[in-house]
Amino acid sequence: MLTITLAYTSENQSTAHRLTGDLSSHVNFEHVVVGKANEGPVLADLLEPVETPVLVLISDDFLTNPNCMLRGRKIFDGQRETLPVFIRSHSYDAAADEVISRQTSLANQAEVMHYVNHWQDRYIDLRREAEELTAQGGESFKQYLKKIRETSTQAEELLHSLKDSWSLTEAQFAANHYHQLFIFAERPALWEEFKTFEEAPPIDVSDIPGLSMLGAGAPVQGEVEEQSLVSEAQTPPPMDDNDGPEPPKEKVAPMQGMDDQAGIWIERAWALFDDGDAASGLELLNAGREALPDQLSLHYHYALLLATTTGEATAAQREIEALLDKSPDHPDALFLNGELHEAGGRFQKARDNWENLSDVEPFYPDLNYRLGVLLADHFPEDYLDAAAYLRRATKAKEASGDAFYRYAVLLAGPVERRKKAIKQLKKAIEISPSHAAAHYQLAVLLHGQGELVGAQNAFKTAVGLDRAYDTPVNRQAFASAPAAVEMPEVVVAGTPAEEDALASLKKSIADLEAMIKDRDAAAAESSPAPASSPKIGSGKTVFISGATAGIGRATARALAEDGYRLILLGRRRERLSELEAELHEKHGVETYLLSIDVRDRDGLTAAIASLPEAWSTIDVLINNAGKAKGVDPIHEGSLDHWDEMIDVNLKGLLYLTRAITPGMVARKSGMVINVASTAGKEVYPNGNVYCATKHGVDALTRAMRLDLVKHGIRIGQVAPAMVEETEFSLVRYDGDAERAKIYGDFQPLRSPDVAESIRFMINQPRHVNILDIVLQGTQQASSTVVDRSGRERFAPEEE
Numbered sequence: 001m002l003t004i005t006l007a008y009t010s011e012n013q014s015t016a017h018r019l020t021g022d023l024s025s026h027v028n029f030e031h032v033v034v035g036k037a038n039e040g041p042v043l044a045d046l047l048e049p050v051e052t053p054v055l056v057l058i059s060d061d062f063l064t065n066p067n068c069m070l071r072g073r074k075i076f077d078g079q080r081e082t083l084p085v086f087i088r089s090h091s092y093d094a095a096a097d098e099v100i101s102r103q104t105s106l107a108n109q110a111e112v113m114h115y116v117n118h119w120q121d122r123y124i125d126l127r128r129e130a131e132e133l134t135a136q137g138g139e140s141f142k143q144y145l146k147k148i149r150e151t152s153t154q155a156e157e158l159l160h161s162l163k164d165s166w167s168l169t170e171a172q173f174a175a176n177h178y179h180q181l182f183i184f185a186e187r188p189a190l191w192e193e194f195k196t197f198e199e200a201p202p203i204d205v206s207d208i209p210g211l212s213m214l215g216a217g218a219p220v221q222g223e224v225e226e227q228s229l230v231s232e233a234q235t236p237p238p239m240d241d242n243d244g245p246e247p248p249k250e251k252v253a254p255m256q257g258m259d260d261q262a263g264i265w266i267e268r269a270w271a272l273f274d275d276g277d278a279a280s281g282l283e284l285l286n287a288g289r290e291a292l293p294d295q296l297s298l299h300y301h302y303a304l305l306l307a308t309t310t311g312e313a314t315a316a317q318r319e320i321e322a323l324l325d326k327s328p329d330h331p332d333a334l335f336l337n338g339e340l341h342e343a344g345g346r347f348q349k350a351r352d353n354w355e356n357l358s359d360v361e362p363f364y365p366d367l368n369y370r371l372g373v374l375l376a377d378h379f380p381e382d383y384l385d386a387a388a389y390l391r392r393a394t395k396a397k398e399a400s401g402d403a404f405y406r407y408a409v410l411l412a413g414p415v416e417r418r419k420k421a422i423k424q425l426k427k428a429i430e431i432s433p434s435h436a437a438a439h440y441q442l443a444v445l446l447h448g449q450g451e452l453v454g455a456q457n458a459f460k461t462a463v464g465l466d467r468a469y470d471t472p473v474n475r476q477a478f479a480s481a482p483a484a485v486e487m488p489e490v491v492v493a494g495t496p497a498e499e500d501a502l503a504s505l506k507k508s509i510a511d512l513e514a515m516i517k518d519r520d521a522a523a524a525e526s527s528p529a530p531a532s533s534p535k536i537g538s539g540k541t542v543f544i545s546g547a548t549a550g551i552g553r554a555t556a557r558a559l560a561e562d563g564y565r566l567i568l569l570g571r572r573r574e575r576l577s578e579l580e581a582e583l584h585e586k587h588g589v590e591t592y593l594l595s596i597d598v599r600d601r602d603g604l605t606a607a608i609a610s611l612p613e614a615w616s617t618i619d620v621l622i623n624n625a626g627k628a629k630g631v632d633p634i635h636e637g638s639l640d641h642w643d644e645m646i647d648v649n650l651k652g653l654l655y656l657t658r659a660i661t662p663g664m665v666a667r668k669s670g671m672v673i674n675v676a677s678t679a680g681k682e683v684y685p686n687g688n689v690y691c692a693t694k695h696g697v698d699a700l701t702r703a704m705r706l707d708l709v710k711h712g713i714r715i716g717q718v719a720p721a722m723v724e725e726t727e728f729s730l731v732r733y734d735g736d737a738e739r740a741k742i743y744g745d746f747q748p749l750r751s752p753d754v755a756e757s758i759r760f761m762i763n764q765p766r767h768v769n770i771l772d773i774v775l776q777g778t779q780q781a782s783s784t785v786v787d788r789s790g791r792e793r794f795a796p797e798e799e
Contacts, residue, residue, distance in 0.1 A: 086169050401438065546598075605655070682783055
């Protein structure tokens, strides 16, 4: 028997268990698992004393889990044999209403940078609020921030190490009876034995009808739809905080103690499902339940596989209810039946099943949390029962932060125990520091108690985590002035998407937006009309890419003076936030931030598609993001530099234009301004690929105008020559500040000069379209002819 340590994040438990089942005859796996809890263990620390070979399951969940990534280089440092296996990741696509599976990969630089940016953005988002946290869970939040900071600084090195190391995809690893595992463990003879074992029929099933068709791949009707197993409880526990027995440390796995034959069939059925052959898995379980009708486990797993693979709940429900006729107290069947009823909107039946389950097994995993949420959402008159179940859920050994949050919402509302609600919210934040709704609810309650500083801190943290809370009404309510401002009512803002309560979150955000709309309308009615005329940009929205520096930043400042609402896109969230604060303080304009790389096609498309309704009408798109890399002749150029310029200057512009212009076409109105360059008008030595990309921008601008003129959309470009007060040269010379000092002996354009040209183009009457503005400094005649006699004569007056 081969012993292997299997390391993974708890979200990938099903993959780990199926892998264990596949190899259980010849491999003993010692599992090392970590979750995402702030106080949870770090995988590298748990693996430090391990001497056996280690198999690490790498998924999107792994790469975004601080407890997996922190000190992750120690896992792969060569002290022991370690094999990374990149498995499939699963995510819910709300637009398509389905679970999407994809192979996790770090095969190229773009995939590595996706996760590098994830960790940098995550740290920047949290750091902005850290200094202002005081009483409410501040220490826990600081510990969490420290963990994220350390992870963000270490992530890139680990990711590149994984990219360059020997690794396998899930399919490669499972191929040929897991041959690569035995090669990794240097046990070729054991693999021959395992292969022989696998290829031989484990049980004589010739007399079982239906198995002759096994593997024929008969299709199962319906679409694939993954469903989670969650459960609830019955008689509400009393509200006394000390009641009830302690929940068991761990629920016994459903397959333990199962008949050997049934167990083998179940393991093989799920292995077939994992290999994409759900039809054969169902065939095997169907034949098994007919051959062994008294083995309830076969009936249960047949129903579960039906529900998981077909998306048709009816057949699964018939099977599970037949099982319950035989065994009314079967915990897993009660749980699954409740889930099926809840998914079908039959909430009373779901409640009945889960309350029956509570009688049988009061601490079935997640039972009290789910039943409490069900009652709170669909049986509001039973709020005391809901609070009791949720209070019990907070007593579980690994209670989620959302359980404390949902319990606190009831305490603050119908139960009317607000001081206790504050205590529960602080516990929620301690467990889940990134739970925006908990921070917001805490802000509301602290304000009601007169604790204004704590309320302001909690509100700022909520906004840092979720911009949905950053509304004019909320900003006024939590301003540093005094408690005379009317507070917004207590809002159930919903649970985080990662806690699988997306529907609740959407409903709650809708409630929040409705409240804000009503309050804004009331404020507008009671406020006198402004004495001055509205600014030229009032009510119009401009989208600016590359807004963190240079021309993009200067354009945002210029347009803010005119009152435009601004959507600001850039990679560096901290800089976006600083600009947002500046523009709000100086001009009071509304802003919406998107921290995304323009090369991320899927991220851009999703971000534009998911803009809040108030920000979805974009009047002007400014394609400003662009860069130059390197000054090498064509035969010595860096391929990475070329790819980066093409991806940013052309593809990024195209991705944004494709995502935003359909809305303009539908409205028969809009404007696109591309920031090009004089390098798109002429070429110069060693500018080869950069010049080519800017020539491409010039051509695209003209082609876009031809395509969109019939829709009333204005298309133009601005083409500046050398511009200072940008990061252009610093980027071009790969951060070499000395080489980037190219403007010392003449006065080039400045970024505000270009911004003023863009501002001029936007502010023309709708019937006027400025096609192209070409700018050069007075001392520059072409890309290569520059008067470098000094800059004093032409320095701007303010210098």
